[in-house]
Amino acid sequence: MTEAEARERATAMLVEAGIVLTSKERENIEIADFGLGRLDEIGLQIVVYVNTDRVCAKELVLFPHQRCPEHRHPPVDGRPGKEETFRVRRGAVRLHVDGTDDIELGPGEQYTIPPNTLHSFEAGDDGAIVSEFSTTSRDALDIFTDPRIVR
Amino acid sequence: MTEAEARERATAMLVEAGIVLTSKERENIEIADFGLGRLDEIGLQIVVYVNTDRVCAKELVLFPHQRCPEHRHPPVDGRPGKEETFRVRRGAVRLHVDGTDDIELGPGEQYTIPPNTLHSFEAGDDGAIVSEFSTTSRDALDIFTDPRIVR
Numbered sequence: 001m002t003e004a005e006a007r008e009r010a011t012a013m014l015v016e017a018g019i020v021l022t023s024k025e026r027e028n029i030e031i032a033d034f035g036l037g038r039l040d041e042i043g044l045q046i047v048v049y050v051n052t053d054r055v056c057a058k059e060l061v062l063f064p065h066q067r068c069p070e071h072r073h074p075p076v077d078g079r080p081g082k083e084e085t086f087r088v089r090r091g092a093v094r095l096h097v098d099g100t101d102d103i104e105l106g107p108g109e110q111y112t113i114p115p116n117t118l119h120s121f122e123a124g125d126d127g128a129i130v131s132e133f134s135t136t137s138r139d140a141l142d143i144f145t146d147p148r149i150v151r
Numbered sequence: 152m153t154e155a156e157a158r159e160r161a162t163a164m165l166v167e168a169g170i171v172l173t174s175k176e177r178e179n180i181e182i183a184d185f186g187l188g189r190l191d192e193i194g195l196q197i198v199v200y201v202n203t204d205r206v207c208a209k210e211l212v213l214f215p216h217q218r219c220p221e222h223r224h225p226p227v228d229g230r231p232g233k234e235e236t237f238r239v240r241r242g243a244v245r246l247h248v249d250g251t252d253d254i255e256l257g258p259g260e261q262y263t264i265p266p267n268t269l270h271s272f273e274a275g276d277d278g279a280i281v282s283e284f285s286t287t288s289r290d291a292l293d294i295f296t297d298p299r300i301v302r
Contacts, residue, residue, distance in 0.1 A: 018169030020240065020259040050236045050263060050284055055206060057236065057284035085201045085208065089171065108171040112201060133201055133208035133284060 035150030062123035091128030186301030213274035232266035242279030
């Protein structure tokens with residue numbers, strides 16, 4: 001799957017969910033393969049609505065069984081790391097959070113991940129659309145368990 | 152319009168927009184009339200998804216021509232006041248922000264309001280659904296221009 005194909009497929013899922021994007025947002029959908037080149041299995045499609053010094057909001061689109069690999073958000077400049085709430089809008093996600101049992105989230109369900117806590121997640125059979133509400137995103141500072149990953 | 156009627160009407164608008172809520176969220180939709188008893192004109196229907204010490208996310212439902220009255224979010228405990236991004240999902244909103252020309256937002260359009268800046272907004276002919284992404288909400292600390300308002 002090329003980046004352009006992934007962007008088109010993510011856009012179709014967002015349209016079907018009734019989520020309206022501007023044309024600029026559609027063009028700028030981020031395709032993250034984490035440097036592994038296996039987007040079908042490990043990757044995310046991301047719409048960033050806003051990312052200020054204090055607040056960030058995104059839509060995450062996952063294709064069926066696509067996975068976001070394990071990582072954590074460390075403290076930065078003496079402040080706690082990124083805090084994330086994932087709210088599933090469509091489809092289903094299985095969330096793995098260090099120190100807890102696996103969490104299954106369906107539409108309208110959500111979970112808040114504390115800063116600096118290892119987590120990963122993958123979509124179910126129909127993929128998923130997940131709203132992320134968080135503090136500032138600084139993707140380059142994320143720490144992944146798999147050392148081959150480049151964000 | 153009673154609170155129960157407002158809740159039912161807001162729920163119908165959210166369903167039509169494809170926004171999935173849990174039954175508990177539907178029951179807990181906040182009906183804010185700002186103590187004025189004129190909900191048709193001045194009010195908001197609010198779904199709070201999350202409100203931690205750092206991040207808050209809500210859906211705001213506005214009925215046709217309903218208005219959120221002018222207010223600002225002052226600094227708290229030496230930290231800047233609440234920063235809000237409004238993203239229109241359905242309908243249209245006219246946003247009044249101190250020091251700028253009026254801003255018209257339609258579906259997929261958004262605007263970020265700096266802390267401590269006077270603002271108000273009202274929905275167009277079809278009402279509106281607006282996602283709010285912000286720092287912590289402390290509604291009781293908001294400062295309204297109309298001294299009769301109780302939040």
